[in-house]
Amino acid sequence: MGPSAADTDRGVYGISVAAELVGMGPQTLRLYEQRGLLEPERTEGGTRRYSEDDLHRLRRIGELLDDGLNLAGIVMVLGLERDNARLQATNTRLRARRH
């Protein structure tokens, strides 16, 4: 794997680099944040720092956008996916205890 473990939630990329990596414009990334799809870290100076998780999220947003969803719908889908992942994890733990 990566050298120094997996803190993929740590903001490292500036907005220009992040936008370049996911094939979007910087303004688009700002809009997504304004709409509540994303919340990258901020430096003390107030500039955004996008994490690897943020990049995955941005690519997921691109997919859903491609599927014809609007930003409001994507917010809901991402929320449901997060909830679902949590439920699945809980479900797996319960099964392991063999109730």
Added chain:
DNA sequence: CTTCTGACA
């Protein structure tokens, strides 16, 4: 780099 506003399909 930031936020904000207007134009376009």
Added chain:
DNA sequence: TGTCAGGA
């Protein structure tokens, strides 16, 4: 509605 261009 989402994206982009330009200004402050």
